[in-house]
Structures are given as C-alpha cells and as structure tokens.
Amino acid sequence: MKKRLFKGATVCFEGYTEYCDIADADGVITEIGSNISSEGYDAVYDLRNCILLPGLADVHVHFREPGYSYKETVSTGSLAAAKGGYTAVCTMPNLSPAPDGEDTLKEVLAPIEREGRIKIYPIGTISKGRKGVLPADYGYLKGRVCAISDDGDGVNAELMEAALQSGMLVASHCEDKAYPHPEAEWRYLERDLELVRKYRTPYHACHISCKKSVELIRAAKAEGLPVTAETAPHYILLSTEDRKDSGDYKMNPPLGTPEDMEAVKRGFEDGTLDIIATDHAPHSAKEKSGGYAASVNGIVGLETAFALLYTNGYSPEMLAERMSRLPRRIFGLEPAQIKVGEKTNFTAFDTVNTFTVDPECFLSKGRSTPFAGLELKGETILTVYGKEVVYEKNR
Numbered sequence: 351m352k353k354r355l356f357k358g359a360t361v362c363f364e365g366y367t368e369y370c371d372i373a374d375a376d377g378v379i380t381e382i383g384s385n386i387s388s389e390g391y392d393a394v395y396d397l398r399n400c401i402l403l404p405g406l407a408d409v410h411v412h413f414r415e416p417g418y419s420y421k422e423t424v425s426t427g428s429l430a431a432a433k434g435g436y437t438a439v440c441t442m443p444n445l446s447p448a449p450d451g452e453d454t455l456k457e458v459l460a461p462i463e464r465e466g467r468i469k470i471y472p473i474g475t476i477s478k479g480r481k482g483v484l485p486a487d488y489g490y491l492k493g494r495v496c497a498i499s500d501d502g503d504g505v506n507a508e509l510m511e512a513a514l515q516s517g518m519l520v521a522s523h524c525e526d527k528a529y530p531h532p533e534a535e536w537r538y539l540e541r542d543l544e545l546v547r548k549y550r551t552p553y554h555a556c557h558i559s560c561k562k563s564v565e566l567i568r569a570a571k572a573e574g575l576p577v578t579a580e581t582a583p584h585y586i587l588l589s590t591e592d593r594k595d596s597g598d599y600k601m602n603p604p605l606g607t608p609e610d611m612e613a614v615k616r617g618f619e620d621g622t623l624d625i626i627a628t629d630h631a632p633h634s635a636k637e638k639s640g641g642y643a644a645s646v647n648g649i650v651g652l653e654t655a656f657a658l659l660y661t662n663g664y665s666p667e668m669l670a671e672r673m674s675r676l677p678r679r680i681f682g683l684e685p686a687q688i689k690v691g692e693k694t695n696f697t698a699f700d701t702v703n704t705f706t707v708d709p710e711c712f713l714s715k716g717r718s719t720p721f722a723g724l725e726l727k728g729e730t731i732l733t734v735y736g737k738e739v740v741y742e743k744n745r
C-alpha cells in the first residue's frame with residue numbers, strides 16, 4: 351500500500367476553506383486534519399504557500415487525435431491539462447473519424463484508453479460525420495458520451511431538434527455563418543433557445559463571447575429553461591482593443607468589443623455564464639504564422655486558464671466552483687470531492703510566487719496564446735489523480 355501525505359495547503363472544500371493536511375493510501379483519501387505526523391508515509395508533499403482545489407474540469411478541449419496528431423495528441427493534451435491543474439476534460443469531436451456511432455467512437459476511445467493519464471470524456475457528434483446533414487447514431491452514443499456537439503460548425507434547426515430529443519446534453523457551437531460576428535452567435539443562440547423552450551431538455555451554450563448572448567441566456571434562465579453556458583478566459587480578459595496582427599489573437603468566436611468583454615465578465619460573475627472552459631485548440635506553428643488574417647482559428651488555454659483568472663482577482667473558492675464542481679455537474683462527470691473515502695483528486699496552486707507565461711515551456715504541442723510574456727500568480731505545483739501524480743512542478 352502506498353501512503354502519501356500532502357501537508358500545509360489551504361484547502362477549498364465545498365462551502366468553506368481551511369488550512370490542513372491530507373493523507374491518502376492507494377489513491378483514496380484516508381485522513382484530513384491538522385498537523386498529521388509525517389512518519390510512516392512513502393511520500394510527503396510540502397504544500398505551504400499553496401491553495402488546494404478539487405481537480406479542475408474543462409468541458410471544451412481539442413486533443414486532435416485521431417486525425418490531426420501533428421497539432422496535439424491525447425498524450426500531449428493530457429499532460430498540458432494536468433499542468434494546468436485539470437484532472438478531467440471533455441474532448442470535442444472535430445476529429446477524423448468524428449465520433450458519430452459505434453466504430454468511430456471506438457477509434458476515438460482507443461488512444462484515450464492507451465495514453466490518457468487524466469479522465470477524458472469524448473463528446474459525440476450531433477450529425478453523422480459532423481457533416482450537418484443526418485443525425486448521428488444517438489442510440490449508440492447515449493450513455494457512452496457526456497454530450498453531443500458539432501463544435502466548429504452550427505447545425506440546422508432540424509438537426510438541433512433531433513439533438514435536443516436525443517436524451518443527451520447538447521453542447522452548442524452557436525454560429526450562423528449567414529451573419530457577421532457577433533450577430534452570428536446570438537441569432538443562432540436565439541433560435542436554439544426557442545427550440546429549448548419547446549423541448550425543455552438540457553442545453554449548453556459553448557464559448558459565449560458577446561453581450562447580446564449573455565442577455566439571452568440571462569433571460570432564458572430567468573424563464574426556467576434548462577440552459578447552461580460557458581465562456582473562456584480570453585473573452586473575459588481581452589477585447590478587440592487588445593488585438594494584434596498575429597495568429598495568437600485569432601479564435602472562433604473572435605474577441606468581442608470592450609462592451610462585449612464587460613458583459614461577458616459580468617455574466618460570469620453573476621452566474622449567467624456558469625463555467626469556464628478553455629476551448630483549448632492547438633495548431634502547428636505554421637498554421638498560426640499567417641498574421642491575424644491568414645492564421646487558422648484557435649489558441650491553447652489549458653496551461654494558463656487558472657492562473658489568468660486567479661491573477662485577475664477571482665477567488666479560489668469561486669474558481670473551485672466554476673472550474674471544477676459545476677462543469678463536472680453539468681456534464682455528468684465523476685465528482686472531485688476532498689473528503690475521507692473519496693478518490694484523491696486535487697490540484698495545488700502557488701499563491702505566493704509569480705511565473706512568466708512562456709509558450710516554449712508548454713506541454714501542449716500548440717504554442718499560440720495571446721498571454722505569452724505575462725507575469726501571473728497561481729502556478730500549478732502538483733496535480734494528483736487517484737494514485738498518480740499527473741503533474742509536479744520541476745519533475
């Protein structure tokens with residue numbers, strides 16, 4: 351039996367925060383207390399100067415395998431996630447093949463079972479082949495994926511209706527390409543909410559980026575519709591004013607105006623936008639080298655999200671809720687609870703020292719981020735998932 355002791359962290363439990371030690375054996379928490387003696391443990395971790403949160407969960411990442419392993423693999427993606435403090439991620443289905451039924455989902459699960467060091471939940475497609483024409487094999491996908499989405503592309507109303515009736519959570523990429531941004535986002539969202547009003551089944555809006563969308567979601571929630579939403583750190587912290595002629599600022603949806611940014615920030619703070627997802631979307635250096643106009647959409651996010659929000663004043667308690675507990679609840683993932691008898695599943699972040707965001711040190715294959723060079727607090731020191739230390743700084 352392997353016994354470990356995690357000493358001296360300030361721990362964000364559900365509802366309260368307390369300075370304490372945590373002991374575990376074979377990946378299950380055995381004791382939580384103050385001044386537990388280090389004697390008899392196989393490993394002792396000094397976590398003074400750290401806050402300890404339940405393992406973070408990101409419901410919107412792109413791990414690119416199978417199909418686009420030159421951009422990212424399940425292996426590099428999960429290392430990047432662990433370095434960011436994540437122990438669970440949901441992977442979007444823009445893959446080749448796209449997980450739309452039995453054979454294709456098995457192909458997507460193969461590298462996850464082989465390489466995944468954290469918990470990885472594939473998201474299935476809404477349409478067959480992600481082509482936007484016929485529905486995917488919902489009968490097979492149900493119970494095997496945590497949600498369905500055609501992320502990257504919107505779907506027509508008929509497919510959205512089929513998706514909402516599938517019995518699975520629908521994670522919607524809101525974009526009607528007939529309109530410019532941000533109209534493309536909110537017009538599509540408005541259509542979706544009309545359908546949610548009809549079917550009353552769980553609907554999750556991905557990467558919300560503009561003021562009008564925040565208002566629509568706020569109204570839908572007030573009405574009691576089963577709607578949840580995510581936004582990403584870049585929509586809270588950056589706007590068109592910050593944009594430079596670089597691929598590092600190119601993502602879909604694009605950065606909003608300062609007014610949009612303020613509305614998204616307020617929406618996140620008042621809970622209209624429930625959770626933070628990163629939309630971690632790695633690409634090769636070449637694909638991101640064409641300046642703003644000619645680079646492909648997508649930036650990486652897993653290795654900077656927590657530190658960005660923590661440095662910008664969001665409390666560890668709030669982030670534990672919005673980056674761990676709520677995303678896990680909304681997507682039906684394994685809970686991460688810091689309690690005796692539960693699986694060890696937590697992350698320690700440094701609250702004292704600062705670090706500089708250096709894309710060359712990312713574990714992701716993707717390097718494109720608008721936050722390079724920033725000095726932040728909240729660096730990950732240790733990420734533990736069950737028996738495994740999946741990330742440890744300087745190891």
Ligand SMILES: [Zn+2]
Pocket residue numbers: 501502503523556557602
């Ligand atoms: Zn998307």
